[in-house]
Amino acid sequence: MTDIYSSAKRAEIMSRIRGRDTQLERAIRLTVSDLPGRPDLVFRRLGTVVFAHGCHGHDRPKGRSRAKTNAGFWARKLAENRKRDAKNMALLKSQGWRTVIVWECETKDIERLRSSLARKFGA
Numbered sequence: 001m002t003d004i005y006s007s008a009k010r011a012e013i014m015s016r017i018r019g020r021d022t023q024l025e026r027a028i029r030l031t032v033s034d035l036p037g038r039p040d041l042v043f044r045r046l047g048t049v050v051f052a053h054g055c056h057g058h059d060r061p062k063g064r065s066r067a068k069t070n071a072g073f074w075a076r077k078l079a080e081n082r083k084r085d086a087k088n089m090a091l092l093k094s095q096g097w098r099t100v101i102v103w104e105c106e107t108k109d110i111e112r113l114r115s116s117l118a119r120k121f122g123a
Contacts, residue, residue: 003069022054035049035092035095035097036087036088036091036092036095037051037084037085037088037089037091037092039051039092039099040052046098046121047096047097047098048097048098048099048100048121049092049097049098049099049100050099050100050101050102051099051100051101051102052102052104053085053101053102053103053104054104055103055104055105057078057081058081058082058085058103059078059079059081059082060103060105062105100117100120100121102116102117
């Protein structure tokens with residue numbers, strides 16, 4: 001399938017997509033931290049950090065299709081993101097932190113999200 005936009009127009013559209021301070025992150029961020037990976041939420045007393053991951057940008061395999069245009073670029077980018085995420089999780093674990101990931105797709109069903117978080121936090 002060919003793109004309906006010219007290369008210049010597509011570049012303009014893509015340049016407006018923010019890689020940080022996304023609506024999802026702003027909605028649940030309570031504290032900012034200088035920890036590896038810059039977690040979105042930090043619960044120091046619980047020794048737990050929470051990441052709000054967009055399903056596309058962090059390459060959640062569940063229920064997603066792969067990009068068809070510029071597939072090589074996206075394959076490299078998403079592989080780098082997975083590698084960076086794994087490195088940050090390992091660093092946090094070595095520092096004694098427990099990590100919880102909230103996926104964007106999980107926020108669509110609030111009751112399911114609540115039960116998922118209760119399981120992840122052991123409540």
